[in-house]
Amino acid sequence: MAREMRLSARKALAIMLLVALVVASMSLAGCKKDEGTTVSDDETAGKTETIKIGVETALTGPLPDYGYAAQVGCELAVEDFSGFTIGDTTYEIELVVLDDKAEPTEAAIVAQTMVDEGVVGVIGGLTTGATLAAMPIYAENRIPQISGSVTGPKANETDFDTFYRTCWNDGVQGEALSVWAQELGAKKVVLMDDNGAYAVGLADVTENSLKAAGVETLRQNCQSGDKDLSAQVANIKEFGADVVIFTGYHPEAGLLRKQMVEAGMSDVQFMGGDGIKSAEFVAEAGGNANAEGCYATFGGFPEAQQPGYTAFAAKYLEKTGDEVGPYAQNNYDALGALVAAIKKAGSTDTEKIIEALQTLEYEGVTGTFTFASATSGAVTRGDIVVTGLTPANVPRYVVKDGAWIAVE
Amino acid sequence: MGNVLELQGMSMSFGGLKAVDNLSFSVRENEILSIIGPNGSGKTTTFNVISGLYEPDSGDILLQGESVAGLRPDQVHERGISRTFQSLRLFGNMTVLDNVLVGMHTRTKAGVVAAMLRLPSVRREEAAAKAKAQEVLAMFPGRFSGPRQSDPAFSLSYANRRRLEIARALASEPALLLLDEPVAGMNPMESREVMEQIKELRSRGYTILMIEHDMKVVEGVSDRVIAMDHGVKIAEGSYQEVATNHLVVEAYLGKRGAGTAS
Amino acid sequence: MSLDHIVTVTIGGLTVGMIYALVALGYTMVYGVLEFINFAHGEVFTVGGYVAAFTLFALGVSDQMSTVAIIGSLLLALVLSMAVPAALGLLVERVAYRPLRGRSRIMPLLSAIGVSIVLQQLIIIVFGPTPITMPTLGISSASVSILGARIRVLALVIITVSVVLMAGLTYLVKATRIGKAMRATSQDMEAAEMMGIETNQTIAFTFVVGSALAGIGGLLVIMYYGSLKFDAGFLYGLKAFTAAVLGGIGNIPGAVVGALVLGLTETYGVSMDLGFLAWFVVAGLLMGLYVQLVLAPKKRLQHISDDRRTPGYERSIANIYRLAPYLAVRTLVVERTDALRSVSARHAVRLMLGNLFLVVTAAVLFANGSSRIDTRWQPVIAFVVLMVILMFRPSGILGKHITEKV
Structure with missing residues (x-):
C-alpha cells in the first residue's frame, strides 16, 4: 500500500510539473502574441x-x-x-x-x-x-x-x-590568402580545413592558386569540434611547412596554433580566413604570446x-x-x-x-x-x-598584443 | 524458548490472485521448521515476503518481537534474516571467497575513503572478515579449501554452488536462516551430506526455516513441519502428524498422484 | 618516417586515449550495474572542465603567482572538478533515473537523452555559448625531449594521472567492501539486496565515481587544450561510448583498452605512413594464424565427445585447419556426408579467408609504404577498424560471452 501511495504521489508531482510547464509556455506564447503583427489605424x-x-x-x-x-x-x-x-x-x-x-x-x-x-x-x-x-x-x-x-x-x-x-566571396579571399602567403616568402604551405563547406571551399581556392604559383602544398583536415590535432601537427612538422593556412573557424584554428607552438613550431607563419579573425582566437590559441603575429584576411573591406x-x-x-x-x-x-x-x-x-x-x-x-x-x-x-573597391582590397589583419589590427 | 520469527495473518496477492492467504506460524529458537506443499502452494512467495522482496498486503512479520514487514530486503538482512535461493543466485563472476564476503556486507562497515587509504582499522576489519569467511567455508570440509577459494563461483560444480549459497547466507550469522530447497538437484549421497550439515548448523545454535520437497530430508532434519496448499496452511506439527494428515495427502494426491507424501 | 615522429604521434594517441578512457569508465560502470547507457555522461564531463576553468579564473591564477599558490589552486580545481560532477551525477541518478528503474528499458534511456539536452542548455545559460578558456600557465606548455621528440609535460601528466586513477579504481572495485557490493549488484541486483546490500546506495555510488572520473577528464582536457565548449561532451561522450563498447561494455579494463585502441587508431590513421600501419596488419595476421592453426582445432575438439576422439580423427581436424584450402574443398565437395567435418571445414575456410585478406592488405600497404592515408578518410578508417574488431569479438575486446555471466 505504501508503495502505491508513493506511486500516486509521484504521479501527482508529474502532473503538477506538466501543468506548470503548460501554463508557463502559454503565458510566453501569450506575450509573443501581444507583440505580434497588428495593423492599427492612426x-x-x-x-x-x-x-x-x-x-x-x-x-x-x-x-x-x-x-x-x-x-x-x-x-x-x-x-x-x-x-x-x-x-x-x-x-x-x-x-x-x-x-x-x-x-x-x-x-x-x-x-x-x-x-x-x-x-x-x-x-x-x-x-x-x-x-x-x-x-x-x-x-x-x-x-x-x-x-x-x-x-x-x-x-x-x-x-x-x-x-x-x-x-x-571566398574566390576573392582565397586568391588574397595565396598572394599574401607568397609575399611572406612561402615555399611549403600546409592548407588545413575542417571538412565544412566554407573551409573546404576557401582551402580549395587557396591551394589551387598556390599550386599555380609553384608553391609546394600539403592538405590536412580535421572535424569541427575536434580537440586533439597532435597527429596533424606532427604531419605539418614532418612536411617542414613555413606557412600554415587554416581555412576553418577560430575554435579549431586556436587549438591548431596552440598545439603548433607547444610542439615547438612558433616560427611557422600561421594564417587564416575570416573564420579566425575573432577575439576568441587569441584566447583559444592560449593567449597573446601564442597568437602574436598570426595573420587573417577578411570578407569585409578595410575599415579605413x-x-x-x-x-x-x-x-x-x-x-x-x-x-x-x-x-x-x-x-x-x-x-x-x-x-x-x-x-x-x-x-x-x-x-x-x-x-x-x-x-x-x-x-x-x-x-x-x-x-x-x-x-x-x-x-x-x-x-x-x-x-x-576591387578584390585587391581584401583587408589583412595581424594579431598584435592580443588584438587583431589592420595591416597597412 | 522464545519465537525467533512470527507471522501474523500474513496475506499476499498478485493482481487478484491470492498467493498467500492469512498465514500465521512461528519459528522457535534453535529449531528447524520445514514448509512442504505442492508446487504453487505459496512457499517461495512466503520466503520472498519474509526477506522483504514484497511487502505483505496485510498481516505482520515479527523478528524477535520486532516488525520487519515493509522493510527493504537489505534492511531485513541487516536485522538478521539471511537466505538461499531455489534457483541458484550466486555472483558467478566473483570468487568463492568474495561471495562469502558479500554475505558479510552488513556486518562490516569500512567506508570508501578509509578503504582507499588502507587505514589500520580497515586492514583489521578486512583480516577479521577474511578469517570469518574462511571459518564459514571450513564448515564444508574439503569443498572450498585453499586455491579453490579464488575460483570464480560459476566454475564450481552444481552441488558446491548450493553449498556456497549456504555459506554465503551463514556469513552474516543470521538470527534466522531461510533455506529454499537446499538439496534440489542433488544425488542421494550429496543430499545426505547436506542433511548432516543442516543438523550441524542447528547444533551450532542456528534457527532454520526450510522449504524442501525431498521428504527424506524433511523427515530427517525437521523439528516441526508446516504444510501449505493454495496459499493456506493446512497442517502443522511433527513430520509424522503432518505426513499422515488427510488434507496433506489429498493435496499431494490431487496434484502429483499417489504416494509422494508417504 | 622518423623516430621522433612515431614517438610524438604515439604519445599523442595515448593522451587522447587516456582521456577517452576516463570518460568511458563512467559509461561502462553504469552499464555494468544497470544495463543502461547514461547518455548524459558526456555533459558531466563538460561540467568538470567548466568548473576547473571557472575555479582557476576565480582564483586569478597566473604565472605571476608563487609555485605553491599555483599548485594549491590546481588542487582546489581538481577537487571541485571532481566534486561538482559527482554531485551532479548523484542528482541526475536520483531525479531522472531512479524513479524510472524497474520500468521498461527504453524509459531511462529517453530520460538520459533529455538530461543530456537539459545539462547542455544549463551550461549555455550559466556560462554562455562562447567556449570557456583556461588561464595561460607556464606548466601547461612546458615540454621535454624524448627520443628527439618534443613532448608536453602535461601529456605525460595526463597519462600518469589516468594510470593511477585506473589502478585505484581497479583496487576499489576488486578489493574494497563497496567494490564487492558494486560487483554483486551488477550481477544480480535482487540477490544482492537480499544479501544485505543497499543497492540504491551502491548505484548512486557508481554514478559518483563515474562522474568524478569524467570530471577529472574535463579538467585534463581544459588544461591540455586550453578551451572547452558547451557541446564538447557530445563528441567526447560519443567517442568514449564507442571505446566502452569496443572494449566490451560493462568491463572496466575493457573500457581502458578500447579507449587506447580508439585514441591510437585516430592519431595513427592521420599521421602514419602505410608501411608503418602494415606492421599492425602483420601482427593481426600472426594472431590469425595462431587461431587457425592452434586455437581453433583445439576448441573444435572440445565439442566432440570422447568416444569419437580417436587420434586419427584429431589429426584430420588439425589437417582441415592447417591445409584448409585444399582439404576444406575436398571435405565439402567429396565427403559432404560427414556433417561435423564440414562444419569444421567451413570454419577453417572462413578463418583462412580472413587471414588471406590480412595478407593481401599487408601486401598492399607495404607496396604503398611511403604514402599516407588522406586525412579525410580518417573517420572511415576508424569505423572500419571498429567494425572488424566487433565482427571478430562481438562482445568487445575484453567482453565476456553472455553465457559466462551466469
Missing part, C-alpha cells in the same frame, strides 16, 4: 503596419560570437531604419531572430519557420554550409535573402535570384575604406560596450539594403523586392554598392559590387 499619420524581417544567425554552434555580432548589426539597423514610410503608411520592423546553430539540418528548419512566420526578407545565414541548405527553401518561397557573412564561393552556384551578400565605419563603431560601442564584432556592419548594411529595396519597390510584395534588389544602389556603412546581376569569373550572381 488617424493623423495614416496607417502603421508592422513587417517582419528574419535574421537567420547562429547564436550557439561553433561561432556564437559571429552570430551575436550579426544580431547586433541587425538590431542597430532596425533602430535606424524602422518606421519608414511608403505613401501614407508607416512601416515598423519586427525582427524574427532564429538560431540555426551553423548546422545545415537546423538551417532548413529555420528557413521553413521563416516562411511560416511570413517574413518579407531574411538577413543571413551566418555560415556557408548552413546557408546552402536554407537557400532553396527561400528561393522556392520567393523570399529575398541578404547575407552579411556567407563568403563561400559555392554559395550561389545554383544561381538563385533571391540570394545576395554584402561580404566578399568604409565611409560609415567610425560612426557605426560608436553606435556599436554604445549598444554593447564592445568593439565591432565580425561582420556586424555588413549585416547592418544587409538590412539597410533590404529596407531600401522595399522603399524602392514601394511595396512589401517579396517578388517586387527581389526585382528592386537587382538594380538597387545602396549607400551603406561599408561603401556604396550594388549587387552583381549575373555570374562572371570570380564574381557570382548576388555578390556585392562596391564602387571604388
